[in-house]
Amino acid sequence: MIKEYSVEHLSGINISNGKQVKIKEIIKKSLNQDSISEIGNTFLAVIDMSSLGFSYISPSVRNILGHTDKEILKGGLKKIFDLYHPDIVLTQKAIHKRMNEFLKTIPISKHSHYVFSFDVQLKNKAGNYIKLLQHNRIVKSDNTGIPLIIQIVCHDITHFKTEQRHILTLKKIQKNGHKTIFTDEFFPEFENGVLTKKETEILKHINSGLSSKKIGEILNISIHTVNTHRKKIYKKLKSN
DSSP: OOOSSSHHHHHOOOOOSSOOOOOHHHHHHHHHHGGGGGGSSEEEEEEETTTTEEEEEOTTHHHHHSSOHHHHHHHHHHHHHHTBOGGGHHHHHHHHHHHHHHHTTSOGGGGGGEEEEEEEEEEOTTSOEEEEEEEEEEEEEOTTSOEEEEEEEEEEOTTTOOOOOEEEEEEEEETTEEEEEEEEEEOHHHHTTSSOHHHHHHHHHHHTTOOHHHHHHHHTOOHHHHHHHHHHHHHHHTOO
């Protein structure tokens, strides 16, 4: 069992013992959708959690990561986790933990009715870090509720996203579209112990464009206290 940079490490779940699932139809659907990659930097994949690998990944992954689909298939999830920016590992762990907490609140038969979207930073073959928006849909879970087959779609958003916070959005698939269930924010500065919980909360409001006065009203603290926190935040993040 992989102990570092593994699914267990990121999400804190135990994988069932090698239970295999037939996924030919899932792969077929992915292949039919692969034309999406022709209009932008996008790739599709099907993850088989029982083997901690990929059952399918579209050739368009090379346009984004520089690695071929064959290289990714051979390396499995560990290869992808090895490409993670070191600063986001704990943030991703928190995101996966939040997803699994939600899954425990709904019937296993409803797992496939939801899509989890979040951003991630990976190093491409040239050594540069890129930002991806990843959409996860659980196609099949085992009888204990652990995801077995996950279908993902990744979009390159490097040129669109510059802020460091990570956002997890959960949407429910409905006949008339997707309904947003919740949106959570995760800050690497907090997950890595750079900022305190209060500082992270204030940073969230700062990023929303709120004044110190307004932040103080929301958090029920004085404007002087808010400004003191702001100075500490800027100092820690070496920002102004």
